[in-house]
Amino acid sequence: MNIPNKCPACSGRIIVTELCCDECKTSVKGGFEIPELACLNESDDRFLKVFLSARGSIKEVERCLGISYPTAKSRLEDILAKLGLSQLQSEIKRRRLEIVGKLERGEIPAREAIRLLKELEG
Helix, strand or coil: CCCCCECCCCCCECEEEEEECCCCCCEEEEEEECCHHHHCCHHHHHHHHHHHHCCCCHHHHHHHHCCCHHHHHHHHHHHHHHCCCHHHHHHHHHHHHHHHHHHHCCCCCHHHHHHHHHHHHC
């Protein structure tokens, strides 16, 4: 079951206000944010589980789900966007290009470029 993350009346952000233990029925009241991953639809949730179990191998995701490589990449990009992570990837790509540009223009030595690129990965 997927948890709605938008109010059906006004599209505002939804918070959970009560949690209850299934066994002893103890309840906890408050304002709890819904984790972003809990808001993914079933198809995205399944894709993400396959992607993680494949250790990030798009080829393995392609094989497991019977989809093409471009479809697998597109699905991953869609999920990243839903989770607000696509701008992070865009920033990393921009930073990489900036480092390579500096290297090409002779503004930094190769060792410095390598160090900076490794920092981006870490």
